[in-house]
Amino acid sequence: MKRILSGIKPTGNLTLGNYIGALKHFKDFQDSGDVYIFIADLHALTLPIDPKFLNDNTRDVAAFYLASGLDPIKCTIFTQSSVPAHAELNAIVQNYLYMGELSRMTQFKEKSAKMQESAIGLGLFAYPVLMAADIVLYDADIVPVGEDQIQHVELTRDLVNRMNKRYGKILTLPNYQVNKVGARIMSLTDPSVKMSKSDPKGDIFLKEPLDSMRKKIMSAVTDSGSEVKYDPENKPGISNLLTIYASLKEIDIPTAEAHFKGYRYGDFKKEVADAVIDEMTPFKARYEQIIADKSYLEVLRAGAKKASLIANATLKRVQNAVGLLDIDEH
Structure with missing residues (x-):
């Protein structure tokens, strides 16, 4: 072993x-x-x-x-x-x-x-x-x-x-x-740098309220385009959100891209936010119980x-x- x-x-x-x-x-x-x-x-x-x-x-x-x-x-x-x-x-x-x-x-x-x-x-x-x-x-x-x-x-x-x-x-x-x-999740306000524990606007902290998490994702930097596509060089914000979604859903990036084909950015962000909230809700509840006992x-x-x-x-x-x-x- x-x-x-x-x-x-x-x-x-x-x-x-x-x-x-x-x-x-x-x-x-x-x-x-x-x-x-x-x-x-x-x-x-x-x-x-x-x-x-x-x-x-x-x-x-x-x-x-x-x-x-x-x-x-x-x-x-x-x-x-x-x-x-x-x-x-x-x-x-x-x-x-x-x-x-x-x-x-x-x-x-x-x-x-x-x-x-x-x-x-x-x-x-x-x-x-x-x-x-x-x-x-x-x-x-x-x-x-x-x-x-x-x-x-x-x-x-x-x-x-x-x-x-x-x-x-x-x-x-x-x-x-x-x-x-x-392996590398980027800041929501500056997707050229890693999410780093020190940027209140660009980081989603595990202890922050769920509604704050959702708000940050809905406000995440994207680009002037309209296609949800994984392209870290030209579309770093969209690529970062795709990575977050794929990681939480435990799927690969091409599968995530296919899922969001034809989505508008607002609808795309909402579904990414839903994925984060679905994961964080039970996680945060378990954390609170463990801290309490x-x-x-x-x-x-x-x-x-x-x-x-x-x-x-x-x-x-x-x-x-x-x-x-x-x-x-x-």
Whole structure:
């Protein structure tokens, strides 16, 4: 059975893009694989974040996981910070990745370009190192990610090959997996940029009211044409709405295009909005119930215990391989 690992960083209010790109699909793995889904709260510290917001958002992500259909009997759900082995392995593997490699990471270059050099923390620069530790800790075979994280998984593969060549096969080589449809949902106000947790007008937030979601879709930027056609270059707004619809209906883009042939833009938007509301209504109800009964807490506690068993075994294997003294065996 393949082991699958993925996670979400609790750094912003989660959006429909996060739901389509990650949350909606996590449950698809739990009947065919050994699934570990975590909340990357240590990664959230790489940029300034309000402590209360981080705390509350971590709770929200846990509830969203459960509301999206993840079953804690079939998968392991936990917070990164509740498994100390993440930080401990990070301290080891950072010595096998190099500054030149990290400086070429696209996400670092994009984020740091918007900051003064004096404000760029080491954690932001070394973010891919901790991500590599996250992945190899669980001997992950498959890592579902967004397109913007592929480079980090490839760096993890370099790390695994490097350490295995030096110490023997101590780490499992992971493979990334990206959703065929909906991997990148764009802003409704500017479809040239990703829906990003930070644009109140262009993002649909999972916690916002249903009527607000509908209003944003009906106001989404389109073009001066009249044909509902998938053409990201010339019709990015229409293409984005088609992607949202196809993802929620679990159909491919050509099928969605055929369905909307002859539709006027207003009618097209209304049906996309209906699809979003149909999906979000039961999801939000489940989320509210989970927050109210705090059932996520016991799930996270149990998940941390189970995850620690796997993580500690990997950590011990690596510690022994690199020559750290095991005082329990002497």
